[in-house]
Amino acid sequence: MKQYGAEFFGTFWLVLGGCGSAVLAAAFPGVGIGLLGVSLAFGLTVLTMAYAIGHISGCHLNPAVSIGLWAGGRFPASKLLPYIVAQVLGGIAAGGVLYLIASGKAGFDLAGGFASNGYGEHSPGGYSLTAALVTEVVMTAMFLVVILGATDGRAPAGFAPLPIGLCLTLIHLISIPVTNTSVNPARSTGVALYVGGWATSQLWLFWVAPIAGALLGALIYRAIGKKD
16 A cells, blocks of 8 residues: 555656646746746656655556556556556646646636647647657657666666656657647546546547557567567
């Protein structure tokens, strides 16, 4: 239960920190942090939690990561469902806290997107479903390659949180204009449920594509990272 609790609170922090930066600080008049700041915020949530709970649960914070680690032979199937449930609940709880904070400002409107992921007319840059699908699959695949490589027993010990956090930052720098960056079904679900409508109708993509990408990333690393 300690592992599941760690995943709940870790994912809570990822969604509150990452999506919170997008909703509250990205466009703040005069000092808005913009795309670069939001990207860095997501990376920092993973970096800080990796050091805080990595020794407890492995700090997955993401159903796609858990599935990818299972496919990569690093995680038991028996823990997949409880981890995913804990992650999704943590994301939803963070979305609720963020809603309570954001709605305290006059003029707040969920129609602004609430950091939800989308494609087509709901893509920040107007990118198509195909572009969004390819982006989420490729970005998640590369994320898993970095995770599996950084946590490999042959990698330098104690440094894994740094490349993993920086990788997530880079992923956001690349893909925020396309989908607002998911690579994480729990992150997407945690805010989409409060927006409803288009956000929940497009949510399927942000489960299917990250999971497909995670499986692809696991296959790639098993091919290139296999010990001689």
